[in-house]
Amino acid sequence: MSAARPEGGHAIGRFLEMMSAERGAARNTLDAYARDLADYSGFLAHKGQGPITATREHVVAYLERLDAEGLAPSSAARRLSALRQFHKFLAAEGDRPDDPTRIVASPRRGRPLPKVLSVEEVDRLLSLAETEAETAPEDQRPLAQRLYVLLELLYATGMRVSELVELRRSAVLRDRSFLTITGKGGRERIVPLNDRARDALAAYVATLGPGKWLFPSNGEDGHLARQVFARALKGLAARAGIGADRVAPHVLRHAFASHLLAGGADLRVVQTLLGHADIATTQIYTHVLDDHLRKLVESSHPLASDDSD
16 A cells, blocks of 8 residues: 555656646645645555556545545535546556546536626626716716726726736737736736727826836835725626625626627637636636527527427
């Protein structure tokens, strides 16, 4: 049994090196993988196995142990995601001929689906923000204009609120049709802007004085605080007749992803735009895909019509 531990430790080390060097995984991501895989390797060692010899039955037994210990289904699903990537790496490296996680069902997630606003509700928010930016009293107009641009950029790109408030002016590319966003682990991604966001951004930038931040503030960080934006957004939602408890910056990120998928966007494209390192994170939105595909089959399948009898 003891021989399985060094084998497991060596394989995990190589996997973590790959995740760091080739995929640029952040330190906290690497630490989480290390903890999860060490626990898995220890479980295998007690069975007299290691990652190279583990079978599908061993993986299933490990998940059953996690369930017996009371681990939440969402946490168990995250563990399984780590195991999938680990075993996929071992198979790709030729350490073993197969991937024992390939046909293992994911634990049923217990967490609720993300809150998502409808397209009509998002449009109501944006329309009100635009109106207020144009009609607010002179002394309140700069804040109203800033809020409008924040909302347009957030819904146009789906970026995290921390990424949004920390945008530098140098992030605006070309003719303001693209943004360079610095995400988790310092990873950069380029995202396109739609016409509304681009026009709102151009008008806003023209009002700014010198400085490096796109949304400057007199606070310690020099840029807008996320809490300030969140409060302003909730106030706008109340004025738009939308419950403030249903609206937060992250809800617009969810709306961006869900509305794209409902419109037929590819899951991998949405993963790239959101800046997710692992597509398993993006798959929280697959409930939208399920509904979209169901409607597609109902409308397009030759036997779905009542007239086919």
